[in-house]
Amino acid sequence: MGKGNTRRRLIFVFALIAVFLIAPAVLPLYRVSLLTEVIIFSLYAISYNFLLGYAGLLSFGHALFFGTGGYLAALLVNHIPGISLWGVVFVSAIITAAIGLLIGGLLLRQKGAYFALLTLAFNYLFYAIATKWYSVTGGDDGLSLSRPSLDFGVFTISLSSPVAFYYFTFITLGLLIAYCWYFTHTAMGQTIVLIRENEERMKFVGYNPHVTRLILFVFTGTLAGVAGTFYALHFEFVSVNAVSIDMTTAVLLMTFIGGMSTFWGPILGAAVYIHLQDFLSDLTDRWPLIMGLIFVLMVLYMPQGLSGLCFFLKDRVRGMVFCKNIKPFGFRNVSAQIGCKQNERIS
Template structure:
């Protein structure tokens, strides 16, 4: 159990962190605030991927198909259903992505390991091909414009073309969903998936239907990626085929590995770091993908725990030094 002192420290950290996020529109410029909004969206995308890889042990090369489906489904819903509220369109897109995840999961989860990873890559290529051919929905190579309506809250109308407004809406909705994901990992269902990854035979012996548990997590993870894609479409007001490309899967894989697989906060750190660092180096050189690739290799080889693991190790080292300094001389 966590000590009261440690709980107080975590409470203070959470309080000041939340206060800092609330203050950001008054601290950051318009472009930097937009990057922060995008990093919040990518945080959810990376958290969804980490739940699939870090908790279920399922390496996927096709996670972008859910991200892209959520983005395009939101675009289609807003374009073809007159007067549809934005949050309802996002909800419908997320539900549709969950349905797609259910169908794909039933087909994919018959296999594990390398065959699963390769099949996810094949499905992502299939969805990308559909996006190229189905120009009436996706716009093909030209992409599709998202008609983002205002959000009506009684007497107040929120214009999402305003930077602080879209930031606060994204922070409220996406932040709440990320918090729910953290809670989910603490539930019996979340823990059972983790145990299935560690010893599937034992869990099956105890009476768990491991296939159904893995399917539930797959659908849940896909729907989260779809929600992230929906907000990505709202933020940019435009969706291109990049949203469902292999490059988008590579992006979330980099975020998750850099942040730290298996650590819940790791993908959030990785998403924020990737968004700002990629923006910084892309302004310096056109060879930024090479730099990101070298960084990824270095993290995998020397810091497999990612940024979260580095922070955890540093905190443990500091705590050890404090304990050593506070010990009596005869105990040293």
């Protein structure tokens, strides 16, 4: 049964990869650009879900890492002539990780509402810096940049076209997302969840929750910074919107809409959010109001998000099929028949 589930999951993943690979051949450039945005925000949402869903840390300041990554990309491209694309991504990630280490060391001794409010304060601090330090950040006007070519030493690949950058984003961030999935299955990933569930017991067996949370905070901040770097490279522009509280609200909505109970939930949430925002913004200028109403309804009626709804429907369908296949006699089927009868009464 386990092997069958694993095989089905692998088939689904490879089918999804194939769809993303052939998408530029069948979609218009606008849709390709939208898919690139979905991939970028999927990594951003995954990084936020590590904090909220896995560690139980509600942050209102995750956009400061995302925006910092975007501004670093623009500054590196504009002020270091000839810098490679790999150099932009690597330096942005290192600096963002250092900022995460500094801020995490200050904040992670607090918990609950205090931690959330402090992250909000730091986010506003970075937003104020981005707004007022006009000579560096461009203030409200933002910064423009041109994508560097992809240099492999022997040859270079131009990423000026949306399709070329789409494939680069899909491969690079796809590998990062795959590593994030692997991270959830490591001892470190499991420790984070155990500390969230019972911190005192983990202290008793010798773990240091503060250090574990600090490592996670730096890791998630780095992932958000990389997502912000690709965001700036994708749009070839970055402004104060990238570091605003609205950007944190957006990733919170993506994570909740998709569902915090699974690793793939934030990816689903990012895809739904980006496409729904694109659809609603074409209909009305008041699309944030509609998004807010959708969020309220999901909190009330679908607290597990879309992934929870998918699992619920899957279990219902599987239960119906299983009950139909049960023979009306035999001692081994008695408990299953009782369970099916109970399901019928509940439904």
